[in-house]
Amino acid sequence: MDFYYLKGSNYTPLDSPGLRILGVTVMGMITISVGLAVGLVVFRKWRERTWGWCTCSTDMTGKVVVVTGGNSGIGKETARGLAARGAIVVMGCRDARKAQEAIADIRKTVSTGDLVFLELDLSSVDSIRVFVSRLLTKFKRVDVLINNAGVYYPPQDPPVTTTEGLEIHFAVNHLGHFLLTHLLTDVLVATPQSRIVVVSSELYKSGHLDVDDLFKSARDGRSSSRQPLYNNSKLANLLHARQLHKNLSGRGVLVCALSPGFVYTGLFRHALRQYSWIKRFAFLPVAYFFMKTTAQGAQTSIHCACSSKVMAAASSSSGPPYYSHCRQAALLPVALNDEAAASLWEASLRLLRL
Numbered sequence: 001m002d003f004y005y006l007k008g009s010n011y012t013p014l015d016s017p018g019l020r021i022l023g024v025t026v027m028g029m030i031t032i033s034v035g036l037a038v039g040l041v042v043f044r045k046w047r048e049r050t051w052g053w054c055t056c057s058t059d060m061t062g063k064v065v066v067v068t069g070g071n072s073g074i075g076k077e078t079a080r081g082l083a084a085r086g087a088i089v090v091m092g093c094r095d096a097r098k099a100q101e102a103i104a105d106i107r108k109t110v111s112t113g114d115l116v117f118l119e120l121d122l123s124s125v126d127s128i129r130v131f132v133s134r135l136l137t138k139f140k141r142v143d144v145l146i147n148n149a150g151v152y153y154p155p156q157d158p159p160v161t162t163t164e165g166l167e168i169h170f171a172v173n174h175l176g177h178f179l180l181t182h183l184l185t186d187v188l189v190a191t192p193q194s195r196i197v198v199v200s201s202e203l204y205k206s207g208h209l210d211v212d213d214l215f216k217s218a219r220d221g222r223s224s225s226r227q228p229l230y231n232n233s234k235l236a237n238l239l240h241a242r243q244l245h246k247n248l249s250g251r252g253v254l255v256c257a258l259s260p261g262f263v264y265t266g267l268f269r270h271a272l273r274q275y276s277w278i279k280r281f282a283f284l285p286v287a288y289f290f291m292k293t294t295a296q297g298a299q300t301s302i303h304c305a306c307s308s309k310v311m312a313a314a315s316s317s318s319g320p321p322y323y324s325h326c327r328q329a330a331l332l333p334v335a336l337n338d339e340a341a342a343s344l345w346e347a348s349l350r351l352l353r354l
């Protein structure tokens with residue numbers, strides 16, 4: 001390789017060993033960077049193949065599907081996927097403006113089905129009751145209930161609580177959905193072949209629930225750098241699904257649970273605020289190469305809402321089937337504990353004075 005510099009009016013070849021080494025180094029770095037980028041893209045594509053995509057084309061026309069937290073992230077893409085299959089999707093959201101924006105966005109790509117916004121704040125018992133009463137005034141059936149909404153806060157001292165004084169993860173992620181499901185049980189039973197889909201997370205694995213003192217975990221969580229309260233609530237989701245499956249077996253309501261995987265959504269917005277912009281910037285490659293898009297993240301929820309394979313799995317299983325990447329997966333013993341599921345059920349009824 002020849003290098004030139006301008007000397008007077010003549011070009012003279014530069015042949016110094018230093019410049020040669022520099023040239024080889026630059027070429028080497030470019031080659032390595034391009035190779036790395038190509039490798040990462042191939043790696044990403046390979047991962048995408050393992051994540052699965054719901055290919056089920058069930059016609060959901062006329063079916064009423066309730067999606068909590070349907071205005072963003074996984075919930076919004078679930079609503080889009082089910083409206084595309086013809087469903088009437090009731091989006092239970094706490095913010096009317098966000099819900100209307102989500103509906104407008106879905107309508108850019110999907111013209112079928114119906115999208116209905118009904119206000120729902122899962123941290124408020126009154127709001128949940130009003131939501132159910134409005135829903136049942138409007139519709140006489142609920143074919144699928146998707147307990148999707150969720151919150152994720154960083155550990156705080158004191159922990160974030162609802163206006164009713166309940167620890168926020170437990171209140172929104174578990175107890176609000178517990179009440180909603182309880183109030184919709186009769187209509188779900190009355191609707192042929194209905195389903196309850198519980199959106200949990202793989203983080204349930206490090207969850208722990210002391211049902212004798214449900215708020216002990218809130219106190220224990222104060223000084224922890226990890227996120228036990230969210231994890232506990234996701235374990236509660238699975239134990240709730242387990243008891244629901246038991247209580248509803250033989251009554252025509254399928255119950256299943258799922259983990260959507262690691263998905264790039266707004267879920268972590270409260271947690272990310274505690275990091276500097278440099279750390280958040282450094283996180284971007286992780287997000288790009290390891291996290292699902294919201295459309296990819298919604299596939300397991302859509303699969304659970306409409307696949308006939310899920311119906312078959314639920315009827316032959318002793319507990320609610322659990323799905324990850326659109327495939328049935330095994331749960332750890334902590335989520336298979338019948339005694340814990342029954343105690344959580346009783347404790348939740350007591351907390352809600354039901």
Ligand SMILES: NC(=O)c1ccc[n+]([C@@H]2O[C@H](COP(=O)([O-])OP(=O)(O)OC[C@H]3O[C@@H](n4cnc5c(N)ncnc54)[C@H](OP(=O)(O)O)[C@@H]3O)[C@@H](O)[C@H]2O)c1
Nearest residue numbers: 069072073074121122123148149150201262263265266267
């Ligand atoms: N993202 C992941 O990697 C991941 C992994 C495993 C499990 N999950 C689960 O997936 C579900 C959906 O989360 P996402 O990732 O899609 O996050 P997201 O984009 O933040 O969506 C969460 C939804 O829940 C709603 N919500 C929060 N508090 C609520 C309340 N009090 N009442 C009613 N709705 C409320 C939010 O409404 P606002 O917009 O008004 O806040 C939002 O629509 C959650 O259950 C989460 O635990 C997510």
